């Protein structure tokens with residue numbers, strides 16, 4: 294097999310058909326001597342979950358050639374949990390190589406939102422998060438991330454209106470595939486056509502990635518997981534802070550907002566006894582106002598999503614009580630920072646990141662890249 298023809302997906306992984314952009318697919322098909330309409334036949338339908346062999350009008354020889362050069366692989370649903378409380382569906386998906394990841398379908402009044410994973414595991418090491426416990430096994434390809442959206446959409450039989458890149462993994466630690474995914478899923482020639490304004494990418498604060506992303510001029514929403522207003526606390530709960538501290542992170546947020554004209558939303562997980570006193574709320578508001586609301590951004594709307602901690606079995610951290618959560622929110626509002634408390638969806642099905650995959654026995658340290666890197 295010659296792999297000169299197309300760049301395909303992430304370096305180091307065999308090309309999977311779902312990772313191909315329209316242009317890359319056209320190039321591949323052209324190199325196989327196919328007529329130019331072929332890409333238009335295949336591209337939108339493969340993104341709707343139809344394998345080339347089942348499209349009906351693709352010659353068998355071409356189906357075989359595609360299978361050899363860039364196989365079409367959708368993830369399999371290994372387990373599916375449906376919340377009896379709110380209809381949230383959590384999928385444990387098996388990738389072609391057997392690795393397991395999680396995808397969540399949430400039903401809101403404003404439509405269906407799919408939460409996708411971007412890596413098998415995570416190497417960011419946040420103290421409260423289940424996804425990182427076993428380290429990062431590998432990056433996912435753009436096509437594998439797209440496969441999550443296809444699987445959730447097809448299984449539910451409903452349109453996917455919104456996407457949040459908030460599942461397992463750090464999207465900016467898998468930059469190429471995450472941004473390729475955004476282009477694929479929002480491509481008007483494709484089969485999913487989720488507008489970029491309906492896509493959020495969440496990062497723990499990978500500053501060089503935020504700057505790269507700003508240059509893409511996407512219309513997506515950037516979510517930044519802040520979780521602390523001072524470096525001592527953030528260093529302790531989010532190791533990424535030792536690489537890029539809070540002031541460097543907020544400076545990058547400012548550059549991002551100025552370059553894209555888009556709002557950023559901040560995520561703030563409330564951890565009992567660590568970051569959720571009223572003093573913390575006042576300090577957080579002061580920090581955000583000072584760092585962001587200056588010069589051309591003096592009227593910039595700042596929004597904080599408050600997430601009461603979802604306790605992870607392996608970690609001895611708890612959420613504050615409801616009264617403290619409300620007081621925190623009110624203090625932020627008093628200081629001009631809009632805040633909403635995230636509803637916990639699917640409380641009966643372990644819907645937050647990483648927990649189902651761990652329960653299935655995946656995500657043990659054996660084979661994790663960051664464990665290997667240390668040796």
Ligand code: SAH
Pocket residue numbers: 419421422423458459460461462463464495496497498516517518560561562600601602603604605645646
């Ligand atoms: N790596 C990205 C996206 C994945 S996590 C990021 O860090 O933003 C999505 C959000 O859930 C992040 O804000 C993360 O900090 C938060 N989170 C992770 N574990 C949590 C837990 N146990 N309880 C509450 N929020 C959690």
